[in-house]
Amino acid sequence: MAEKQQQPTAIVIGAGVGGSSTAARLAHAGFRVTVVEKNDFTGGRCSLIHYNASETERSYRFDQGPSLLLLPRFFHQTFEELGTSLEKEGIELRKCEPNYRIWFHDGQQVELSSDLAVMKREIEKWEGREGFERYTSWLGESGRHYELSVEHVLLQNFESLKSMLRWGFLSRVLILHPFESIWTRASKYFWSERLRRVFTFGSMYMGMSPFDAPGTYSLLQYTELAEGIWYPVGGFWRIVEGLVGIGKRMGVDYRLNTAVERILLDEGGTRARGVALAGGEVLEADVVVNNSDLVYAYNHLLPQAMGQQSLQKTSAYAESLNHRPASCSSLSFYWALSRRVPELEAHNIFLAEAYKESFDSIFKKHLIPDQPSFYVNVPSRVDPTAAPEGKDTVAVLVPVGHLLDSDDDADLSNGTGQIASASENGTPGLKPSTRKSAQDWDAMIALARKTILSTIQSRTGVDVGPLIVHEETNSPLTWQTKFNLDKGAILGLSHSFFNVLSFRPSTRARRPNSTLDGKLGSGVPSRIAQLIGDAVRGEQASSIQGLYMVGASAHPGTGVPICLAGGRLVAEQVLKDRRMRIPWRAGAQVGKGKVRSVDLDQLNRPVWRDGWQDWLMLAVGLSLVPWVVLMVVVLLYWI
Structure with a gap:
């Protein structure tokens, strides 16, 4: 009798949306999956905060991160491909x-x-x-x-x-x-x-x-x-709770309060073999999927240089990720109110008078604007269970510049940017530096809070301040410490053109290139050179086998539905690499068994429609071929 094939194993680092969905998909495909999560809750940023004001009434419930469900097709698709549905x-x-x-x-x-x-x-x-x-x-x-x-x-x-x-x-x-x-x-x-x-x-x-x-x-x-x-x-976390529940039914083991110290590679640094936990325990697996912040993972969980297990040096590629443009951070306020505020809808946007200047302050100068645009969410408006009866739960998100390594890095404005100079009359703003003390952060949060309350009152006529019975906050610093977000950037790496598609860190972990990495700095030329160099090296030499990346900073990008799409891509990549069946692609049918008339429903798109765009792109593509060939030749010669 032939020996029964051993069940493949996978470790997922992080129980965020991307990690939980990937874990469920891999379990659905036959893997034995373990999810390790450093916090005592699942969901990552997609989690809840509770405040119990009284034992006799229900608690206030806040969505810590996402509060708008967009692209619903991705949510329905994910649950259906796992053999269930949101309703079930x-x-x-x-x-x-x-x-x-x-x-x-x-x-x-x-x-x-x-x-x-x-x-x-x-x-x-x-x-x-x-x-x-x-x-x-x-x-x-x-x-x-x-x-x-x-x-x-x-x-x-x-x-x-x-x-x-x-x-x-x-x-x-x-x-x-x-x-x-x-x-x-x-x-x-x-x-x-x-x-x-x-x-x-x-x-x-x-x-x-x-x-x-x-x-x-x-x-x-x-x-x-x-x-x-x-x-x-019930809150956005219900999506994660559903994914975790599906995974557990399929045998996924969730280990909370379990931090990963490093990802273990083989001697040559070419293949992942497991993880070492902070307590010293080693978990081995055929596949490792990282759902922690990608930049954090490359710099702290994969610090070894090419072919070494040394913890003394990070790769040049990891260093380059530190210098890539990042998304913004936020100051987030969570307010339990003593009564309803009917003037506010479920989703409210307060736009700054100096619209462009407020964005420049955040994204070009990396400051906390004095007069920001901000978002106010009242979940109790659409879901009464979010607050005690007759009361409101309010979350305020103020986009701010991400953290900088020092105050010197932040000095890009035409003012000092210090606490004393930041006022309500148009001074440059505050610098969210990692070197600021707790007292500095308290002062910045207090100033932002005052500005927000003043803006809400002047535009709605409601003085929300006296209605606040409880407040919690998240700042760039707490986003960084609580979730290991690089620079406290709540949405990962930027989504500019040269930070998406193949320019974005791949779902397959990249193996450092000691010949090329770091030679052209960390800008766009470096990213293009890395792509060409990796194409020359080939997939085997340019990737760490068995190690995959899912989450906001990996392809396809940030946002809950996009991370669900990323989980699908990663799971399929794992299964293709191991030549395993992809269950959600096998035997799929449309229309739930209903017979449809092919003649009536067949789409016959006119051949002339958008034809000029196709011809234009063909011309552009052909014109670029000589330049691409020249770049490859030059790079090969240089290497």
Whole structure:
């Protein structure tokens, strides 16, 4: 009798959304999976904070991180591919209506909704009938960004330079407008400053300024306006709870309060063999999936140089990740209120009068703006279980610059940036440096709190301050210490063009290249050289076998639905590498068994539609071939 094949094993570091979904998928495919999590709760940033004011009434519940459920198709797809559904797991999604109430400094308000009649009224109020026609054109463009991104980016892996040369992607890249900013694209359709701001603030969800974020990301506004904003009853953590529950039913072992000290490699540094825990225990496995912050992992869990197990040196590649552009951080306030505040909707945006300047302060000078734009979430408006009866739970997120290593690094403004100079009358702002003392942080948080309360009162007429019965906060420093987020950047690495696709750290862990890494610094030329060098080395030599990366800083990027897509990509990559069956791709059917008429439903796209874009991209692609060949030849000669 043939010996029974041994069950493959996997260790997942971190129980965030990406880690929990990957663990469930691998278990579904036949792996024995262990998840190790340093905190005493699952979910990472997608977790809850509770405050019990009284034993006789229900507690206040806060979403520590995400509070808007976008791209619902990814949530439904994930649960269905695991053999269940959101409904079967007891997860109820409620639609938020309106999407937002946007408050301006001049007392005006704009409501955003997935109801087209509401949007027609709102748009025509500011830009007339022609404005609404332009809005529908913008919605069409954003819809193309959405559909093409899902098909050709979010559900596709970009492991190498060759991945970006796929014709399906290359022929459509210009349609995605990656080389124009969201602000530039919006300005084509919206002619008033007010509506340009209304339809660009969403870039904050990518941790970027609308003046820098690629136009592609208008897909976020599209999904809000076409599919709506949703909220899981019981808090966003219910999604993670569902994934953890599915995984446990399939045998996944979750070990909380279990920190990883380092990832173990073989003697040559070519293959992962397990992890060493902080307490000294060693866990071995065939596969290791890292869901901790990627930059943190490369610098602290993989500190060894090429082919060594030394803890004294980090690789040049890990160092280069430290210098890549990062997303913003945030000051987050969690307020338990003594009564309801009906003036606030579930989602509220307060936009700064100096709109561009506030973003420049965050993303160019890495400061905490004196007069910021900020987001106010009232989950009890859509889910009454978030607060005691007749009361409200409020979370405020203020985007701020990420942490800098020293005060000297932060001195990029035309002012001092010190506590004493930061006031409410337009001074440069505060520098979120890691060297600031606890007293400095207390002062910064207090000043930001005062500004927020003043802004809310002046625009809504409600003095929220006296209503606060309990407050908790997260600052860039606590985001860093609580979740090991590099620089306290809450959304990982930036999503600029040269930080996405194949330029973004791959889902397959990269093996350092001692010949090339660090020779061209850490900018765009270095990333291009790394891609070309890795293509020359080949997959085996350029990756650490058996080690994979999932989460905000790995492809495809940040956000709960995007991390779910990343979990799918990583799980499929693991299974393909081990030549195992991918259960959710086998025998899939559409329509739940219903017979459909092929003649009626077959799509026959006119051959001329968008043909000029295809021909243009072909011409552009052919013109670039000699330059790519020349770069490869030069690099090979240099190596």
